[in-house]
Amino acid sequence: PPASSLQAKESAAGISDYTRSHRQPGARLRSIERVDAWCEAGTAMTPQDVAGVMFDIAKLRFATAVLSKTQCKYVKEQVINCEESWPADVIGRVCYGLQAWPPSEATQILGSVLPRLPALAEPLTEKYVGMMLYGTRYCKDGPEIKSFFAHLAGEIPKCQEEFNGQTIGNAIYSLKGFVYCEKVQALLAVLARKLAECVETMKGQEIANALYGLQRCKDGHELRTVIGILAQRLKVPGTELSTQEIACAMFGLQSGGGSAEMRDLLGTLAEKILVSKGEFNTQGVSNCLYGLNQCSDTAELRQVIGAIATKLQESSVPPLHIQQMSMILYGLRGCSDCDELRSLLGALAVPIVGDADTQPLANCLYGLQRCHDSPEVRAVLRVLQPCIIAAQQTWSGQNVSNALYGILRCGDSKETRAILGALAPKIVETSCDFSSQHISMSLYSLNNYKDGPELRAILGAIAPKIASCQERLTAQSIGNSLYGLRGCSSCPEMRAVLQGLAVKIAECEEQMTDVEISNALFGLRDCRDSPELRAVLEPLADKIRQCSGVLTSHSTANALSGLKECGDSSTVCAVLGALAPKIAGHTGVLKGYQIAKCLQGLRRCKDGPGLRAVLAALMPRMEGC
Numbered sequence: 001p002p003a004s005s006l007q008a009k010e011s012a013a014g015i016s017d018y019t020r021s022h023r024q025p026g027a028r029l030r031s032i033e034r035v036d037a038w039c040e041a042g043t044a045m046t047p048q049d050v051a052g053v054m055f056d057i058a059k060l061r062f063a064t065a066v067l068s069k070t071q072c073k074y075v076k077e078q079v080i081n082c083e084e085s086w087p088a089d090v091i092g093r094v095c096y097g098l099q100a101w102p103p104s105e106a107t108q109i110l111g112s113v114l115p116r117l118p119a120l121a122e123p124l125t126e127k128y129v130g131m132m133l134y135g136t137r138y139c140k141d142g143p144e145i146k147s148f149f150a151h152l153a154g155e156i157p158k159c160q161e162e163f164n165g166q167t168i169g170n171a172i173y174s175l176k177g178f179v180y181c182e183k184v185q186a187l188l189a190v191l192a193r194k195l196a197e198c199v200e201t202m203k204g205q206e207i208a209n210a211l212y213g214l215q216r217c218k219d220g221h222e223l224r225t226v227i228g229i230l231a232q233r234l235k236v237p238g239t240e241l242s243t244q245e246i247a248c249a250m251f252g253l254q255s256g257g258g259s260a261e262m263r264d265l266l267g268t269l270a271e272k273i274l275v276s277k278g279e280f281n282t283q284g285v286s287n288c289l290y291g292l293n294q295c296s297d298t299a300e301l302r303q304v305i306g307a308i309a310t311k312l313q314e315s316s317v318p319p320l321h322i323q324q325m326s327m328i329l330y331g332l333r334g335c336s337d338c339d340e341l342r343s344l345l346g347a348l349a350v351p352i353v354g355d356a357d358t359q360p361l362a363n364c365l366y367g368l369q370r371c372h373d374s375p376e377v378r379a380v381l382r383v384l385q386p387c388i389i390a391a392q393q394t395w396s397g398q399n400v401s402n403a404l405y406g407i408l409r410c411g412d413s414k415e416t417r418a419i420l421g422a423l424a425p426k427i428v429e430t431s432c433d434f435s436s437q438h439i440s441m442s443l444y445s446l447n448n449y450k451d452g453p454e455l456r457a458i459l460g461a462i463a464p465k466i467a468s469c470q471e472r473l474t475a476q477s478i479g480n481s482l483y484g485l486r487g488c489s490s491c492p493e494m495r496a497v498l499q500g501l502a503v504k505i506a507e508c509e510e511q512m513t514d515v516e517i518s519n520a521l522f523g524l525r526d527c528r529d530s531p532e533l534r535a536v537l538e539p540l541a542d543k544i545r546q547c548s549g550v551l552t553s554h555s556t557a558n559a560l561s562g563l564k565e566c567g568d569s570s571t572v573c574a575v576l577g578a579l580a581p582k583i584a585g586h587t588g589v590l591k592g593y594q595i596a597k598c599l600q601g602l603r604r605c606k607d608g609p610g611l612r613a614v615l616a617a618l619m620p621r622m623e624g625c
Contacts, residue, residue: 031056032066039071045078051090054079054097058135063100076105080112088120092128096135107140110148117151123158130167133174146183153186156194163194169206172226173213176252180218188222195229202233208245211252215291219257227253228261234268241272243311247284250291250304258296266300273307279315280308285348286324289331297336297370305332306340312347319351322387326360329367329380337372337409345371349379356387358426362399365406365419373411381407381415388422395426397438397465404445404458412449420454427461434465436504440477443484443497451489451526459485460493466500473504475543479516482523482536490565495532502535505543512543514582518555521562521575525601529567537571544578550585553621557594560601560614568606576610584617589624 035053038045045053053075060066067075079094086094094113098106124132129152139145163171171191178184195210207230217223233239241249250269256262280288288308295301320328328348335341364384371377395403403423410416434442442462449455473481481501488494512520520540527533551559559579566572590598598618605611 032060035067035071035075039074045075045082047082047084047086047090050075050079050082051086051093051097054100055093058097058100061100063105064102072105076101076109079109085119086116088122088124088128091116091120092124092131095132098135099138101138103138103140106136106138107142107144110136110139111144114144114147114151117148117155123160124152124155126159126161126163126167129156129159129163130170133171137174137177141178145178146181149178149183149187153183153190156187156190162200163198164200165198165202165206168195168198169202169209172210175217176213176215178216180216180255184217185220185222188217188226192222192225192229195226201236202230202239204234204239204241204245207234207239208241208249211249213252215252215254217255219255219259219294223255224259224261227256227259227265231261231265231268234265234272241269241276243276243278243280243284246273246276247280247287250289251287253291253295255294256291257294258298262295263298263300266295266298266304270300270303270307273304273311276311280311282318282320282324285312285317286320286327286331290327291331292335293331293333295334297334301335302338302340305335305344309340309344309347312344317347317350319353320348321354322352322356322360322364325352325384326363326367329365330363331367333367333369336370337374341371342374342376345374345376345380349376349383352383352387356391358391358393358395358399361388361391362395362403362406365403367406368410369406369408372409373413373416377410378413378415381410381413381419385415385418385422388419388426391426394432395423395430396432397430397434397442400427400430400434401438401441401445404442408445408448417449417452417454420449420458424454424457424461427458427465434462434469436469436471436473436477439466439469440473440480443482444480446484446488447486447523449487451487451491455488456491456493459488459491459497463493463496463500466497466504469500469504472507472509473501475508475510475512475516478505478508478543479512479519482521483519485523485527486525486562489526490528490530490533494527495530498527498530498532498536502532502539505536505539508539508543511546511548514547514549514551514555517544517547517582518551518558518562521560522558523562524566525562526565528565529569529572533566534569534571537566537575541571541574541578544575544582547582549582551579551582552586553588553590553594556583556586556590556618556621557597561597562601563605564601564603566604568604572605573608573610576605576614580610580613580617583614583621586621588621590618590621592625595622595625 031053057063057066063072063075091113095110098109101109133152136145136148168191172188175184175188210226210230214223214226246269253262285308292301292304325348332341361384368377368380400423407416407419439462446455446458478501485494485497524533524536563572563575602611602614
C-alpha cells in the first residue's frame with residue numbers, strides 16, 4: 001500500500017501499540033522489498049532477517065496486505081525451517097510479528113518457536129516478554145499457546161527487571177482471547193506479582209488495557225489480586241480515563257463477581273466516569289454495561305450505573321442497534337430495581353435501528369429480570385415490542401424461556417401484555433423442540449399475570465410443545481410449571497396445558513417436596529372441574545402420598561387454597577385424603593390468614609372421609625392461633 005495509508009497500529013481496545021519504534025514506514029517497505037528479492041532468488045534467510053521481516057510486517061499491519069501469497073508462504077517456511085539458533089531478540093521479534101498473520105498460520109509459526117525457548121542461554125528481559133505476549137494475542141486457542149504460556153510462567157520470575165506499566169498492561173491484555181485454564185491462571189499469577197512490584201505510576205491507558213485483558217478470566221485469587229492492585233493504581237491522583245478507556249476497562253470485568261476487590265474497583269470507576277471528558281458512543285455504552293453482567297447487586301454497582309446514567313443525560317443518546325441494546329440490558333441483569341437503574345433505562349429507551357435477531361432480543365428481555373413495573377421499564381418494552389414482531393429468525397426454546405423469565409417482575413401492564421402478544425405467534429411458528437427446563441421456566445414466568453387474551457395465547461402456543469417434549473419433568477419443574485398457571489381461569493388453552501402436564505407428572509419418578517406440592521396445587525386455584533384437571537390431580541395425589549415430608553403452615557395454606565375452584569370430584573377427595581396425614585404431621589400453628597385460606601379452599605368440597613380427615617388434621621394447628 002502507499003506510504004500515506006500506513007498508520008500506527010492500535011490494539012482492539014483502541015490503545016496505542018506496545019513497542020516504541022521510530023522506524024519510518026518507508027524503511028519498513030524497503031524491508032518488504034528485500035523479501036521479494038529473496039523469494040525470487042530462493043535465498044535462505046538468516047535469523048536476524050527472519051526477525052526483522054516479521055517485526056516490520058507487524059508494523060505494517062497484516063502480512064496478507066503487504067505480501068503476496070507466494071511471499072507469505074516463503075516467509076512462513078523460512079521462519080519454520082530456519083535451523084540456526086535464535087537469541088532472545090530474534091524470538092521476541094518473531095513472536096511480536098505473529099499478530100500480523102491469520103490465527104491458524106500464526107499458531108503454526110508459534111509451534112515452531114516453542115522448541116527454541118528452552119535453548120535460551122539468558123533469562124528473558126522485560127522488553128522481550130512484553131513483545132512475545134503482545135504478539136501472540138491473535139493465535140488460536142490450543143496446545144501451542146498453552147505450552148507458550150506455561151513456559152513464560154516459568155521464565156518471567158527469573159527476570160530481574162521491573163516491568164513498567166506499559167509492559168504489564170499489554171501483557172495482561174494479551175490474555176483476552178484465550179479460555180481460562182491452568183496455564184493462563186499460572187501466567188496471570190506471575191504477572192500479578194510483577195504488577196505488585198511495579199513502582200511506576202501507571203497511565204489510564206495501561207490500566208484499561210490490563211482490565212480489558214481479564215475478560216475471560218474466572219473469579220479467583222489471581223483475578224481478585226490483579227483487580228485489587230489496579231483499583232489502587234486507578235486512585236493515584238492525576239490518573240484519568242477517557243470514555244473509550246472506561247468502556248474497555250469495564251468490558252474486561254465480565255467475571256468480576258461481587259468480591260471486595262471488585263466493589264472497590266467499581267466505586268473508583270464510578271468517580272472516574274463522572275469526571276471523564278467526552279461523550280460515550282453507543283458501542284462504548286454497550287461495552288461498559290455488558291462488562292457488569294456477572295456483578296452482584298451492590299452499592300458500588302449502583303454507583304457505576306448511576307454515573308453512566310448521569311453521563312448519558314448530558315447529551316442525547318442516538319438510536320441503538322439491537323446487538324448494542326442486548327449487551328446493555330443483559331449486562332444489567334444482576335442489578336435490582338433502584339433509582340439508578342430506572343434512570344439509566346429512561347435514558348436508553350431510544351429507537352432501535354437495523355434488523356432485529358431473536359438471540360439479542362431474548363437477551364434484552366432476560367436482562368430486565370430484576371426490574372419492577374415503572375414508566376422507564378414500560379418505555380423500554382415499547383421499544384422492543386415492534387422488534388419482536390419484525391424478527392424473522394426462529395425462536396428457540398431457550399430464547400422463549402429467557403424472554404418470558406426476563407419480564408416476570410415487570411408488572412401486568414399494557415406493555416408487558418404487548419410483549420406476550422408478540423411472542424405467542426413466534427412460539428407457534430417455531431419448529432424447535434422445548435426441553436423440560438424451557439417448559440417449566442416459560443410457564444413459571446407467567447405467574448404474575450391475570451387472565452387475558454395474551455396470557456391465553458401464550459398458553460395455547462406452549463401446550464403443543466409440552467406434548468412433543470421427549471424429556472421427563474423433574475419434581476421441581478412440575479411444581480414451577482403448575483404454579484405459573486395461578487393467574488389463568490379455566491379455558492381451552494389452560495386445559496390443553498394441563499393435559500400435557502398430566503402425562504409429565506405421571507412419568508416423573510422423583511419424590512416431590514412439600515414446597516413443590518403446595519406450589520403445584522396453588523397454581524390450580526382458578527381451575528374448574530374438568531377431565532384435564534382430574535388427569536393432573538390423580539398423579540399428584542400419588543406424589544403427595546409418596547412425599548416423605550410434612551406440610552408447613554405456609555405449604556398447607558397454599559395447597560388447600562389451590563383447590564377452591566376444583567369441585568368435589570372423587571379425584572379431589574383423593575387429594576384431600578393424601579394431604580391429611582401430611583398436614584397432621586406438622587406441629588406448626590396456623591396464622592389467621594392461613595386458616596382463612598385453608599377453609600376457603602375447602603368451600604366446594606362435599607362431606608366425606610377426605611374432607612373430615614383434613615379438618616381433623618387442621619384443628620390442632622388452628623387451636624393455638
